Amino acid sequence: MAQGPTITTIAARAGVSIASVSRVLNGLPTREDTVRKVLAAADELGYVPNAVARSLKSNRTHQVAFAMADIGNPTYVAMVREIQPVLKTAGYRLVLHSTGGDVDDEVDVLRRLGERYADGLIISPLRGITEKHLDLLIAARAPVVVIGSIPEGAPVDNVRTDSRAGVRLALEHLYGLGRRSIGFLNGPLDTVPGAARAAAYADALDGLGLPYDPDLVEVGDFYRSEGAEAAHRLLERSRPDAILCANDLIALGALDVLRAERLRVPEDVALVGMDDTELATAAWPTLTSVGLGSAERGLRAAELLLDRLDNGVAEPRIVTVEPTLAVRASTEGAA
Amino acid sequence: MAQGPTITTIAARAGVSIASVSRVLNGLPTREDTVRKVLAAADELGYVPNAVARSLKSNRTHQVAFAMADIGNPTYVAMVREIQPVLKTAGYRLVLHSTGGDVDDEVDVLRRLGERYADGLIISPLRGITEKHLDLLIAARAPVVVIGSIPEGAPVDNVRTDSRAGVRLALEHLYGLGRRSIGFLNGPLDTVPGAARAAAYADALDGLGLPYDPDLVEVGDFYRSEGAEAAHRLLERSRPDAILCANDLIALGALDVLRAERLRVPEDVALVGMDDTELATAAWPTLTSVGLGSAERGLRAAELLLDRLDNGVAEPRIVTVEPTLAVRASTEGAA
DNA sequence: AGGCCGTCTGTAAACGTTTACGGCAGCCGG
DNA sequence: CCGGCTGCCGTAAACGTTTACAGACGGCCT
Numbered sequence: 001m002a003q004g005p006t007i008t009t010i011a012a013r014a015g016v017s018i019a020s021v022s023r024v025l026n027g028l029p030t031r032e033d034t035v036r037k038v039l040a041a042a043d044e045l046g047y048v049p050n051a052v053a054r055s056l057k058s059n060r061t062h063q064v065a066f067a068m069a070d071i072g073n074p075t076y077v078a079m080v081r082e083i084q085p086v087l088k089t090a091g092y093r094l095v096l097h098s099t100g101g102d103v104d105d106e107v108d109v110l111r112r113l114g115e116r117y118a119d120g121l122i123i124s125p126l127r128g129i130t131e132k133h134l135d136l137l138i139a140a141r142a143p144v145v146v147i148g149s150i151p152e153g154a155p156v157d158n159v160r161t162d163s164r165a166g167v168r169l170a171l172e173h174l175y176g177l178g179r180r181s182i183g184f185l186n187g188p189l190d191t192v193p194g195a196a197r198a199a200a201y202a203d204a205l206d207g208l209g210l211p212y213d214p215d216l217v218e219v220g221d222f223y224r225s226e227g228a229e230a231a232h233r234l235l236e237r238s239r240p241d242a243i244l245c246a247n248d249l250i251a252l253g254a255l256d257v258l259r260a261e262r263l264r265v266p267e268d269v270a271l272v273g274m275d276d277t278e279l280a281t282a283a284w285p286t287l288t289s290v291g292l293g294s295a296e297r298g299l300r301a302a303e304l305l306l307d308r309l310d311n312g313v314a315e316p317r318i319v320t321v322e323p324t325l326a327v328r329a330s331t332e333g334a335a
Numbered sequence: 336m337a338q339g340p341t342i343t344t345i346a347a348r349a350g351v352s353i354a355s356v357s358r359v360l361n362g363l364p365t366r367e368d369t370v371r372k373v374l375a376a377a378d379e380l381g382y383v384p385n386a387v388a389r390s391l392k393s394n395r396t397h398q399v400a401f402a403m404a405d406i407g408n409p410t411y412v413a414m415v416r417e418i419q420p421v422l423k424t425a426g427y428r429l430v431l432h433s434t435g436g437d438v439d440d441e442v443d444v445l446r447r448l449g450e451r452y453a454d455g456l457i458i459s460p461l462r463g464i465t466e467k468h469l470d471l472l473i474a475a476r477a478p479v480v481v482i483g484s485i486p487e488g489a490p491v492d493n494v495r496t497d498s499r500a501g502v503r504l505a506l507e508h509l510y511g512l513g514r515r516s517i518g519f520l521n522g523p524l525d526t527v528p529g530a531a532r533a534a535a536y537a538d539a540l541d542g543l544g545l546p547y548d549p550d551l552v553e554v555g556d557f558y559r560s561e562g563a564e565a566a567h568r569l570l571e572r573s574r575p576d577a578i579l580c581a582n583d584l585i586a587l588g589a590l591d592v593l594r595a596e597r598l599r600v601p602e603d604v605a606l607v608g609m610d611d612t613e614l615a616t617a618a619w620p621t622l623t624s625v626g627l628g629s630a631e632r633g634l635r636a637a638e639l640l641l642d643r644l645d646n647g648v649a650e651p652r653i654v655t656v657e658p659t660l661a662v663r664a665s666t667e668g669a670a
Numbered sequence: 671a672g673g674c675c676g677t678c679t680g681t682a683a684a685c686g687t688t689t690a691c692g693g694c695a696g697c698c699g700g
Numbered sequence: 701c702c703g704g705c706t707g708c709c710g711t712a713a714a715c716g717t718t719t720a721c722a723g724a725c726g727g728c729c730t
Contacts (some may be wrong), residue, residue: 355678
């Protein structure tokens with residue numbers, strides 16, 4: 001594992017200056033036989049340019065960071081899956097941060113961006129943009145794209161989903177099937193998705209002329225076991241004929257409980273998940289689920305960032321991804 | 336987005352030399368009031384050290400790369416999920432490469448490691464270590480840990496799973512349940528897992544005194560739809576009383592087909608998946624699955640790499656992770 | 671009082687690139 | 701035959717750090 005060759009080594013061997021070596025390697029116009037000598041020397045030495053030195057000079061790392069709460073969550077996997085190839089094609093590496101949804105961790109990522117280890121950042125803050133975030137965002141020395149909603153006037157690109165429309169899609173679908181007592185299993189209210197979905201649920205009920213019944217709402221966390229517990233609590237109190245879950249994992253938990261209670265899905269209770277992940281089609285009955293366009297949000301975020309990296313400053317842009325409803329057996333009988 | 340402050344800026348403002356600034360910021364012994372002046376200046380300027388310059392000097396990037404075929408595959412998600420926190424705790428960032436299982440891409444990752452953008456690499460080559468890999472591995476200027484099997488004597492750390500034992504666990508379980516006609520839906524034979532599992536299947540049958548029947552074996556790809564197609568082909572020819580699938584996705588595909596054919600699971604056909612992912616418990620009936628310790632393999636790989644980064648060279652080590660069998664409803668009746 | 675030691679600081683080199691600038695040789699035209 | 705232009709090339713500076721080395725200064729001991 002000896003120290004690798006540098007352009008100095010090559011220059012010595014080829015009998016030229018390091019400037020010539022650099023020029024040849026970068027394809028700048030050079031006399032034929034100089035090119036030959038340099039390339040030969042580089043080849044014999046197995047030269048590989050040092051990315052760090054290059055970055056220092058060019059002020060470009062060719063890296064982009066992506067920060068999200070938990071790579072175990074299929075939503076984020078979908079995003080990464082879109083982001084990665086786009087970056088790769090454009091010649092960027094992907095640096096992955098799992099913050100666990102911790103605000104301090106998120107802020108830390110933002111601050112660290114000042115170390116210039118990456119040319120840009122895509123961040124999906126679970127707890128939303130706090131004051132601390134905002135200051136750092138404004139002062140950030142590299143472009144940032146936020147996935148999720150941001151405060152008015154924050155000076156960054158933003159990709160969001162219309163979760164209000166998504167919830168409305170789900171409730172209208174259930175309403176159209178004749179369901180009138182529609183429960184809701186939500187995630188924590190102090191998260192961005194949790195808060196947004198709570199508001200959207202109340203809104204959509206209102207739009208359908210249905211009353212808001214607190215007994216039909218339970219809050220847990222975005223995991224299966226917590227979803228099951230929440231479903232359990234809900235069913236102890238009330239007997240809805242449909243349940244909307246704030247993500248597919250919660251819906252799986254609810255499915256477990258419904259099965260244990262010998263309630264048939266969808267005959268007794270129709271079930272709708274959110275995020276439309278692979279889990280929705282793995283379940284039985286397959287889950288109707290509201291797709292919030294995770295993959296597309298990832299894609300658009302990457303595109304926005306690359307555009308900004310290539311073309312410099314521009315007005316902050318906001319992209320909204322439309323939700324979709326994938327109707328499956330958990331609301332419409334056998335698949 | 337003005338150019339950020341450097342130690343030179345700080346030095347000017349504090350009226351000291353850049354060496355003093357560096358010393359203060361690195362906590363080297365310095366006179367009290369110099370420390371104060373420097374820290375004050377740094378604070379006022381909002382100084383953040385430049386990671387690239389630091390890397391150039393120290394020859395450490397504090398980054399580790401992880402290369403695998405597809406981040407959409409739950410197996411790799413499990414690995415990343417373990418690798419990330421370990422690296423983070425040790426002060427390393429994670430660079431993610433999805434190679435799509437393409438050999439050239441994998442080789443490229445290995446070659447790029449020479450650019451020194453990362454201090455080490457964890458790689459899980461889908462197609463195995465070819466000659467090209469091997470040369471680069473030997474010449475690599477940074478430590479590499481390979482997840483999956485490697486040729487004898489390759490000079491790198493290695494974390495592997497005993498898939499032979501895993502397959503044996505599954506077949507013995509099925510045998511114990513009285514199944515004697517055990518089909519096998521495999522992935523491509525030119526992948527490492529595919530080849531290993533094919534051999535293990537033949538082996539385990541032999542160990543149980545069962546004949547190897549080519550009609551009971553089908554090859555597809557490691558995806559759900561391909562698994563379904565393979566299952567379909569298999570069932571057209573033969574009527575096994577159990578099917579082992581080379582991963583959970585294939586098993587889901589098989590489940591779809593069995594359901595369509597009105598074959599009951601597990602009464603008519605017992606079904607076993609591999610990898611023991613989240614999908615296994617999302618399915619219905621829940622899937623018995625062979626756990627190949629993806630999470631643990633990721634963890635151990637990260638530990639090996641960090642150890643090598645901290646403590647320099649040592650003999651190449653091989654860690655083997657034992658498989659486990661999670662027995663669920665798809666082989667043992669109602670959950 | 672002089673020398674010495676210890677503490678702190680500044681100068682400068684180094685990490686591996688890219689690139690501005692000036693020099694040199696060769697060629698052409700006048 | 702000389703001046704100037706063109707085409708290549710080498711020298712050196714720069715990116716932002718860390719760090720070896722030497723210098724400055726004060727205090728203490730003899």
